Amino acid sequence: MFNFLRRRCLQTALQVTRLPAPILRPCRQGEAPVWAVSQHQGLHSSLPRLKKRKVSEEPQQRELDLLRYDLPALREAPRPALYLGFGGLLPLLSAPLLMAVTQVYYVDVAFGQVAYGASILSFWGGARWGFALPAGSPAPPDWLNLAHGTVPALLAWLALLCRDSLTEAALLVIMGWGIALHYDLALLPTYPSWFKALRAILTLVATFSLVATLVSANLYPAQTLVSAQKN
Structure with missing residues (x-):
């Protein structure tokens, strides 16, 4: 039927x-x-064909490409961030510059440079906490994000404990800078492009300053500022 x-x-x-x-x-x-x-x-009485609606594809997250995407956005960075960021490099750059001019490796100056680098490392870890705590942040305050903000501070603390071996202390600070930069660029790509470019440049210059100090330790005789003033 x-x-x-x-x-x-x-x-x-x-x-x-x-x-x-x-x-x-x-x-x-x-x-x-x-x-x-x-x-x-x-008279056309055929049933209309159901057209498939184009599903709007979600925008794919672009791959990390500092040279193509992020570095040009550095021109959009706020002026206070640029001035304070590049101004914070002066204590790091002054140490190897002083040693190159005087051709003396100052131990206390090198330790001050490492201590300042450790404080910067702790600051970058705290910036992760400050990014995750506000309501509606793309990085929720979960175990992963908050632990990523704690690791740099622990590495900075270990670096300060290595006072008798400034080479190990400098290497710990450099390793902490690299880990913090990896967290900010790869694991949390929701930071603004100008901030990622600024972070990459600051980390690169700061690393070269510590490497220059380590090279100075092998090139110049070791001395302290107090003994240099007495002489």
Whole structure:
């Protein structure tokens, strides 16, 4: 019975499709409108095809590319961030510059440079906490994000404990800078592009300053500022 009704409905639909569509022929004055049948137009009664809606694809996260995307955005950085960021490099750069000019490796100056680098490392870890704590932050205050903010502070503390071996202390600070930069660029790409570019430049310059101090330890005789003043 069901198959019979389906065939009858299909035949009726096909017959209706072949019927020409009525059009309204213009009439003279005083005449009633007359419907005329056009032989060239047919009544289209086929079911409309359901068009597939294009699903709006979510924007894919672009790959990390400092040279292509992030470094040009450094021009959009706020002026206070630029001035304070690059100004914070002065204590790091002054230490190897002083040693290169005097051709003396000052032990206390090198330790001061390492201590300052450790404090910067702790600051970058605290910046992660400050980014994760506000409501609505893309980095929720979970174990992962908060632990990433704690690791730099622990490495800075270990570096300060290595007072008798400034080489190990400097290497710990450099390793902490690299880990913190990896966290900020790769594991949390929701930072602004200008901030990621600034972080990369500051980390690179700061690392070269500590490496220059380690090279000075092998090139120049070791001395302290107090002994240098006495001489």
